[in-house]
Amino acid sequence: MKLSKPQWQAILLMSFSKRLAAVRKERGLTQQQMSEVIGIHLSQVKRYESGDTQPSLEVLRKIALALNISADMLLFDEDERGPSDDLRMQFEALNQFSPNEKMVAKELLDSLILKHTANRLSTGTG
Secondary structure, three states, X not given: OOOOHHHHHHHHOOOXXXXXXXXXXXXXXXXXXXXXXXXXXXXXXXXXXXXXXXXXXXXXXXXXXXXXXXHHHHHOOOOOOOOOHHHHXXXXXXXXXXXXXXXXHHHHHHHHHHHHHHHHHHHOOO
């Protein structure tokens, strides 16, 4: 079964445990099958899906590979990791820059991020 974009968006608004269960089901796997594919006990899969525990990084990697999705998709809400819409177009335009222009843009962004972090730390808001 292939999910539509609205169905995927609904999954992305779920917690990790609910998102994991939803994607597993969408892929047509039982909890038992998933446990076998990733090499963990069935009870552990049940704990992940109930929200009682979180997987280690190694297990998270195995889950993402088994489900053929990125770990980011399991962990982060929609648009939580990417740039906001007002910056997305500008970041896409960077693909047209020469390697030297990209380096300058990266250095500028790095310095702005460093300044922002230093300001947050000095004011105690970070």
